[in-house]
Amino acid sequence: MISPGGFESNMYLVNRELLIDAGTGLHPKILVRELHELGIFFEDIKRIVLTHAHFDHAGGVHLFKAAKVGIHKDDAEIIEKGDNSGSMANMFSASLKKKPVDFMLDDGDLIKSGDLKLKVIHTPGHTKGSICFYDEKNKILFSGDTVFSEGFGRIDFPGGSSNEMRDSLERLSKLDVNMILPGHGAPVWGSGNETIKRLLM
Numbered sequence: 001m002i003s004p005g006g007f008e009s010n011m012y013l014v015n016r017e018l019l020i021d022a023g024t025g026l027h028p029k030i031l032v033r034e035l036h037e038l039g040i041f042f043e044d045i046k047r048i049v050l051t052h053a054h055f056d057h058a059g060g061v062h063l064f065k066a067a068k069v070g071i072h073k074d075d076a077e078i079i080e081k082g083d084n085s086g087s088m089a090n091m092f093s094a095s096l097k098k099k100p101v102d103f104m105l106d107d108g109d110l111i112k113s114g115d116l117k118l119k120v121i122h123t124p125g126h127t128k129g130s131i132c133f134y135d136e137k138n139k140i141l142f143s144g145d146t147v148f149s150e151g152f153g154r155i156d157f158p159g160g161s162s163n164e165m166r167d168s169l170e171r172l173s174k175l176d177v178n179m180i181l182p183g184h185g186a187p188v189w190g191s192g193n194e195t196i197k198r199l200l201m
């Protein structure tokens, strides 16, 4: 887990080659330092998968020149067009650099890295193309901005929907989850199911 703080999203490094989310890209020096502590350089990252197209998660993809980028098809256009309102870059007084998407993700896809398998779960509500990554074997959910340790993601941004969020949380509540690794804030250790079910009350 790389968690530079501020407005940056958490980033998760999997098997030293796959990165889940990429931060804003506004503070490359801090990111270089955090990666170096793990013995990693930008070029070591071969794939980035994005939980959604918001600037605080996707703005940094351009720093990783060797990485192929994947995102759910419903959020892909925001990245490809460098859409500053769809990505909320406007809110950060920043602009999203255009980036071609290398692979489109959809519900049920499997992302493999070493012996780890991450299942893509489409969880609209925060954005149209929000996704979570589920490691069934280890019962870990990378939840992006859909689920946090206390609460769920905002639904009042463009593409947000309270009904879709509810359906998404309903779906996630049926998974067997121990650990939740969210897009912001602290992880949830060992009580993932309870955390998700509490959000549905």
Ligand SMILES: [Zn+2]
Pocket (backbone or CB within 6 Å): 052, 054, 126, 145
């Ligand atoms: Zn977001």
